[in-house]
Amino acid sequence: MQNWGEAGLLDHCESLRSDATWVAAQWASPQALLLAVDELGRVSAGEGLTVPEQSPHGAYDAQRHFLLGLAAGRPVFVQAGETDAMASLRELMPVLDDADRELVVKAVALVNWHRTSPHCSVCGSLTVVTSGGLVRYCGGCRRERFPRSDPAIIVAVVDADDRLLLGHQVAWPTGRMSILAGFVSAGESLEMAVHREVGEESGLRLSSVRYVGSQPWPLPRSLMLGFVARAAGTRIEVDGVEIEHARWFTREELTAAEDAGEVSLPGSASIASRLVAEWRSGELPAPEG
Structure with a gap:
């Protein structure tokens, strides 16, 4: 999985996309690509789970056709809709x-x-799409509206013996476990959210917290912010509402539980998988504290 820590490869064309004529010309380019996203958040896919070579067709509609940017010089647009072959992000990202x-x-x-x-x-007014899809303009307020992301923390908690804490949510299938996560509340720092969520879900206090990295997860519009933290103790008291049960794992215990079919971990598309994998390889040192 990409760790999302490098510069993006897509040119957003910030200085050009406010020109509607230029955007329309990109739609008409013989090199242009068109993706579709359905109501379930699935993306049009080519054979073998690839980005399809689908060209735009018909007249350009600024309210329906959104320019993602230039990928290696090729204009890429997206529209809401469905094609014959659709795939989820969980299938595509790995x-x-x-x-x-x-x-x-x-x-x-x-x-x-x-x-x-x-x-x-x-004000509740219906807005109109501008800037090739990256802005919605409100005629009532005369202001531009931009896409928003909801920050959510996800944290690999380890104890003094470097055991990893995994929890099982009430709504999950039997055996599925992951590290703890939750949304950041209003007026709360990321670190405060880490302490609060871990305390609410597991009853544990943390002695130290360190930021690791982030990952966009647009279902619906989350920005996952990954941390590693050291627990001040080991006594677990789950909330019973969101987290049904939780336990500490050594590396050997987790491998044995997976091999026996007792535990299933997050898919490789997620930052949760990355954090667990780095802990297993010894590449996720917890902060001292």
Whole structure:
């Protein structure tokens, strides 16, 4: 999985996309590509889970056709809709290269924003799409509205013996476990959210917290912010509402539980998988504290 820590490969064309004539010319380019995103957040896919070589067709409609940017010089657009072959981000992200992975994530994020936020959040007026799809303009407020991301923390908690804490959510299938996560509340720092969520879900206090990295997850519009933290103790008291049970694992215990079919971990598309994998390899040192 890409760790999302490098510069993006997609050119957003910030200085050009406000020119509607230029954007329309990109739609008409013989090199242009068109992706589709359906109501479930699935993306049009080519054979073997690839980004399809689908060209735009018909007249350009600024309210329906959104320019993601230029990928290696090729204009890439997205629209809400469905094609014969659709695939989820969980299917696509582990197999696509960095450039195409960035495309499909941005495609889902942008279509979801337009689908769920057509009206101004202040005055309620219907907004119109501008800047090739990256802005919605409110005529009532005379202000521009931009896509938003909801910050959520996800944290690998380890104890003094370097055991990893995994929890099982009430709504999950039997055996599925992962590290703890939750949304950041209003007026709360990321670190405060880490302490609060871990305390609420497991009853543990943390002695230290360290930021690791982030990952966009546009279902619906989350930005996952990954941390590693050291627990001040080992006594677990789950909330019973969101987390049904939790336990500490050594590396050997986790491998044995997976081999026996007792535990299933997050898919490789997720930052949770990355954090667990780095802990298993010894590449995720917890902060001292």
